[in-house]
Amino acid sequence: MGLTERRRTLGYSQEKLAELLGVDRTTVGRWESGKITPQPWQRPGLAATLGLSLQELEAFLSPPEAVQQGVAEPQSTHRPSVGDPDEMIRREFLRILTVSGALSTLPVDEAEALADGVHRGNPRDFGRMNSHLWQVYQLARTKGTVYPVVRDQLTTLKEALSGSQGGNSLPLLKATADLFQLAGEVAFDANRYAEAAASYTLAASVGKEARAYDLWACALVRHAYVDVSEQRYHEAAEVLHAAELVAARGDSTMSTRHWVASVQAEALAGLGDLAGCERALARADEVQHLADSSSNGGWLRFDGSRLAEERGARYVQLGRFDLAEDALIAALGQSALAFGHSYRRRGAVLADLAVIGIRRRDPDQVVAYTREALNLAQASSSGYIARRLRSLCDEFGPLSRDHRVAELGAEIASLKAP
Structure with missing residues (x-):
C-alpha cells in the first residue's frame, strides 16, 4: 500500500490531509507522486495523522513503481539527446x-x-x-x-x-x-x-x-549535492562517505575534507539526524584552523565563511526554528561583506527565513523575505533561487489566503525556467 491508498483508506481527500497538516494540497499531491518527500519536521505529524509509526511512514513514502523504473522523472531533469x-x-x-x-x-x-x-x-x-x-x-x-x-x-x-x-x-x-x-x-x-x-x-x-585526490573528492561532493537537491539523502550520504575516504588521501592543508563534512551535515539533516548533523558541522568548523590558502577560489571554495548560514539552514531542515533564526539573521546581517556578488547565497538565506515565517503562520515575515528573494531571482535568472522559491509555494498552505502571499505565489509560478 502506498501513501495515496493509506490516505483513501482513512477517508481523507488530499485537501483534508493538507488542511490537517498545514500544507498546500499540491504538496500532498507531490508527496504521493514521489516528486518530493516530506521534510523531517513534517513527518511526525504526517505519521500521526495516517496512524503510522515513523518507520512505517518511510515505507509508504517509497516512489511509485513507474518512477522507480524510470518511466517518469522530475520536470527539472534534462537528459541530453x-x-x-x-x-x-x-x-x-x-x-x-x-x-x-x-x-x-x-x-x-x-x-x-x-x-x-x-x-x-x-x-x-x-x-x-x-x-x-x-x-x-x-x-x-x-x-x-x-x-x-x-x-x-x-x-x-x-x-x-x-x-x-x-x-x-x-x-x-x-x-x-x-x-x-x-x-x-x-x-x-x-x-x-x-x-x-x-x-x-x-x-x-x-x-x-x-x-588528484582533492579534485576527485570535490567532484564527488558536487555529485552528492545533486542527490541532496532532489532529497535523495541516503544516496547522497553514500557518495559523501566515498568523498570522505578520497579526501583523507588528499592534501591536509586544503579544506576539501571540511567541505565534505559541511555537505554531510546537509544530508544528515535531511535524514532527521540532529546529532550527526551537528557532529558534521563541528568537523566542517575545523576549517577555521587552516591557513587562508586552504581554498583556491575555483573548484574548492570552502573557507568556512558560509558556516553561519549553513548551520541555520540545517536547523531549518530539522525543524529547529528556535536555533535557526538567530544564525540566519546573523548571516544576513553580514551579507554586504560575506555574500558579495553571490545572489544564490543571499537567496538561500532569505528562503530559509521565509520557511520559518511559514511555520509560524506569520504572513508579514513570509512576504518580506520571499519578496526580496524573488527580486534576486528575477535579477539573476538563478535556477537555484527559483527552485527554492517554488518549494516555498508548496508550503504556503492557508497563508495563501493573504492576498500578498497569493500574489507572490503567482509571480513565482511565472518565473521563466533558465
Missing part, C-alpha cells in the same frame, strides 16, 4: 581517456607510431584560464552566460589531451577534472540535474585518473 553537443564532448573525453591509457602502456616508439598525425605541442596554461573562468562564474549574475566560454575551453583541452600521453597528460587531466566541475555547476544552477551529474561523474573519473 545522443546528438547533444555537450554529451558528445563528454563521450569524446571518455574515448580519449581510454585510448591514452592504452598508449601509456606501450613502448614509446610504438605509441608514437599509433599517435602519428595527432596534433602535438605544448598545451596552454589551462590552470590559469580555468581559475579565471571560476572567478567570472562567481561574479556573473546570470551563470549561463559563462558556459559558451567553458565549452570552448573544453574543446581546446580535448585537442591538447588527444596529443599527449603517459605522465605528460597529468596536468591536462587535472585541468579537465577542474573544468568539468565548472560545467556541472553551470548546468546545476539551471536545474539541468542529469547534465550536471554527468559532468560531475566525468570530473570524478578524470580526477581519479590524474591521482
